[in-house]
Amino acid sequence: MIKAIIFDLDNTLMNRNEAFNKFAYKLIDKYIYFSIENERKKVHEILRIADRDGYRSKEEIFQELSTILPWKYRPSIDEFISFWFSEFPKFSVPMENALEVIKEFKRRNIKLGIITNGSIQTQHSKIDCLGIRKYFDDIIVSDEVKIHKPNTNIFKISLERLEVLPQEACYIGDHPINDIKGATEAGMKAIWLKGFREWDDSLVEPEMAIDNLKELLELV
Structure with a gap:
């Protein structure tokens, strides 16, 4: 019998791809020079590739981009990182059917948890911007416990x-290694x-x- 369901955050409860697309354009409009819309889209693609779906430090991203982008105003590395961490969570959007699924499992009295890799400030800000904190019995951000998925200890x-x-819990995530291999x-x-x-x-x-995510309601 399943007594708890634990979720990944990025691209599981939150559509990170959609959030990144919107955030990247805000960063471009603030810092990058472009003369035509096509250039704006090219810079967006450069940012997307550099980000690697969030699996890269912001310091590395800045070092790579600092000399190749057409900056109209190039920020310091500290400003760049601060802008990223403060602005990105504001674009958080829930995954399709996420809220419906969470509420239904709460109605069934199933315990809910989140395990997410990432920085404390950013991940908690995303959760608050999504408005889902109240539904969860436990939330773990890797930087808080100094253990990162797929290390089994975080699970x-x-x-x-x-x-x-363990046999009473399900874990749902998008990453084959960090989520599925780790939880298994x-x-x-x-x-x-x-x-x-x-x-x-x-x-x-x-x-x-x-x-x-709606398929979970029949699987669990």
Whole structure:
């Protein structure tokens, strides 16, 4: 019997791709010079590639971009990072059907948790901008506990806080290694949310996979 459901945040509960697209244009409009709309789109693509779906430090991104972009005003690295961390969460949007699914599981008295890699300030800001904090019994941001997915210990901490056994919990995420491999090795039932990352061919095929969060309501 499933007593707890634990979610990844970026591209699981929150549509990070959509949020990044909007944030990137705000950054471009503030700092980058362009004369035609096509140039604006090219810079957006450069930013998207440099970001690597969030799996890269902002220091690295700035160092790469600082000499290749047509800056109308080039910020210091501190200003760049501050702008990113303060502005990005404001564009947070929930994944399709996320709120409906969360509310239904709460109605069923299933415990809910979040495990997300990332910085404390940014990830908590995203959660607050989404307005979903009140639905969750436990939230873990990797920088808070100094353990990052796919390390199984971060999953074990969540299970202990929620007071459930591994076999009594499901974990849902989009990343084949960080989410699915990590949760599976921690003894949990892992469900892969498709559509954001290609499956890693070095891994065994996931036991369960979904295209939309709403499918969870029938699986769990």
